[in-house]
Amino acid sequence: MKINILFMKHTSLLLFFLLCIFSFESNAQVNLKDLREKPDANIADTDTAKGLTITPINVPIPKLNLEVNYWKHWSKFGVNVNQAYFNEEWNAGGVNSVSLGGNIWHKSEYNRDNFNFVSEIDLRYGKIKNKDQLAKKNNDRIFWDNKLAYKLAKSWALYFSFTFESQFDAGYKYTKRDEGDQVVEVIDTITSNFMAPGYFTESFGLEYKPDNTFSLRLGTGTARQTLILDNRLKPLEGETRFGIEGEGNFKNDLAFQLTANLDRNLAKNLNLKSRYNMFADYKDLKDPDHRLDATLTAKVTSLVNVSLTGIMVYNSDEKPGIQLSQALAMGIVYSLPR
Template identity: 85%
Template sequence: MKHTSLLLFFLLSVCSFASIAQVNLKDLREKPDANIADSDTTKGLKINPINVPIPKLNLEVNYWKHWTKFGINANQASFSDNWSAGGVNSVSLGGNIWHKSDYTRDNFNFVSEIDLRYGKIKNKDQLAKKNNDRIFWDNKLAYKLAKSWALYFSFTFESQFDAGYRYTKRTEGEEVIEVIDTITSNFMAPGYFTESFGLEYKPDNTFSLRLGTGTARQTLILDNRLKPLEGEKERFGVEGGKNFKNDLAFQITANLDRNLSKNLNLKSRYNLFADYKDIGDPDHRLDATLTAKVTNLVNVSLGGIVLYDSGYIVEGEDKAKVQFSQALSLGIIYNLPK
C-alpha cells in the first residue's frame, strides 16, 4: 500500500512538471505580428541615388567600301655577243593602278572604278616602244527596282597617257636603224566621254550587265597631227576637218570579276556600242585578265584585248579589221585592304 501511494505521487509530479514546461515554451514563442527589429535602428538611415555615367559610343555606319591595287611588272634578257642561239637584249617595265569605291545605302548604289596602265619595252638597237597604255574611269549611279534589276546612269572616260607611233627602218651607211614613221595616237587623240542610261541586271557581286538604251558618246581629237584634214577619210570616226563627234547609240556593257579558285581570278569587261544611225555595224571591245596569285605580293597575269571599231581604218587599208593584243607578265602587286 505504501508503495502504491509513492507511485501515484511520482506520476502526478511528472504530469505537473510537463504542463508547466509546456506553458513556459509557449510564452517564449514570438507572435506573428511581433516587430523583431528595433524601431530606433532605422532612424537617420538615408539612401542616396548614384548616377552611373554612360559613355557615348558615337557609332556610325560606314556605307563606303574601297579597294586599291598597285602593280609593277619587269622583264629583262641579255645575251653575249657570241651567243650561238641568237637573241636580242631587252628590258621592259610596266605599272598599273586600280581603284574601286562602292557606296550602298538602301536601294541606292554608286560605284567608281579607275584603271591606269602604262609600260614600255626597249630592245637593243631599237627605239623604246609602248607595250601598255590605258586610262579608264567609270562611274555608275543605280537605284534598285527589284532583287537583281536597277535603273542606272553612268559616265565613262577613256584615253591614253602617251603618243603611239608606227616605226620603219632606214639605212644609214652600213647600218640599218629604226626611226619613227608617223604618229598613230596620243592623249585625248582619241579621247572618249560616254554617258549612258538604262537597266542593269546584277544577280551577285561578281557579274553585272548594263543595257544602255539611251547612250551618248563624244569622240575628241585634240592633237592636230592626228586631226583628219578636209576631204580626208574619217579617223576614229571623226569626219575630215573636224576634231569632235557626238553619237547617240544603244550600249551593252558586261562586267565579270570572279575568283575561279582561291588563288585564281578572272576579270573581264565587254562593251558593245551601236550607233542608232548605223545600228547594224556596232563597235566591240573585250578586255580580259587572268591573274594567278603566287604569294601575297607576287602574281602572274595573262591579259588580252580584242577590239573592232569600224571608224578605225589603218592607212593603206580599205576597211577596219579586228585588232587584238596579248601580254603575259610576272610582277609584284600590293592590295589595300590587305
C-alpha cells in the same frame, strides 16, 4: 435475473464512457480552430512600411560614338619588269630586251538604302626596248568609269554612268632606213596620242546585278563624244579618222550600249576580271563597236603576282579588222586594304 441486471449495469457504464469521449473530442475541435493563426493580407508591419525609403541609383552608360561608314575603297599598285640577254656566242637566236610597266587601279563604292555609287579608275603604261630598236609602248590606257544606281528589285536597278577613255602617250608606226653600213629604225607616222582620240560616254538604262561578282548594263539611252585634240591627227578634207570626217575634231553619237563586268575568284589564289562593252550607233546598228578586256591573275605570294592579259577590239572607225593584244607578266602588286 441477476445476469440481466449485471448486463444492464455494464451497458450503462459503457454508454456513459462513450458520451464522455465524444464530448471531449467536440470541445477539442472547437479549441483547435480557435488556436489557428489567420493570415494577414499586409505581410509587412504598417508602421515599418510607412518608414521605408527607396533611394534611386543612376548607372552611367558610356557613349560608344558609333558611326556608320557607307564607303568602301580598294587600291592596287603594280610594277612589272622583264629582261632578256644573249651574248655574241649565243647561236640559237634572240634579241636583248628590257621592258618596264606599271599600273594603278582604284575602286570606291558607296551603298546606302537603295542607292549605289561606284567609281573605278584603271591606269596602265609600259614600254619595251629591244637592241638596235627604238623604245615602243606595250601598254597604254586611261579608263575612268562612274556609275550611280537606284535599286528597283533584288537584282535590278536604274543606273546612270559616265566614262572617260584615252591614253597617256603618243603611238607611232615605225620604219627602217639605211644609214651608211647599218639599218636603223625611225618613226614613220603618228597614229594616236592623249585625247586623240578621247572618248566621253554617258549612259542611262537598266542594270542586272545578281551578286557582287557580275553586273550587266543595258544602256538604252547612250551618248558618246569623240575628240581629236592633236592637230597632227585631225582628218584632212575628204578623210575619216576615228569616225570624224572632214577636218573636224569632234563627233557625238547616240547609241545602245551593253556593258558586262565580271570579277570572280576561280580558286583561292586565282582571279578572273573582265569587261565587255558593245556600242551600237542608232544610225548603223549593223556595225557595232566591241571591246573585251580580260585579266587572269595568279597570286604567288602576298606581293608577287603572275598575270595574263588579253584585249580584243573591233572598231571600224579605227581599223576594218579585229585588233588583238596579249601579255604575260610577273610583277609586284601592293593591295589596299591588306
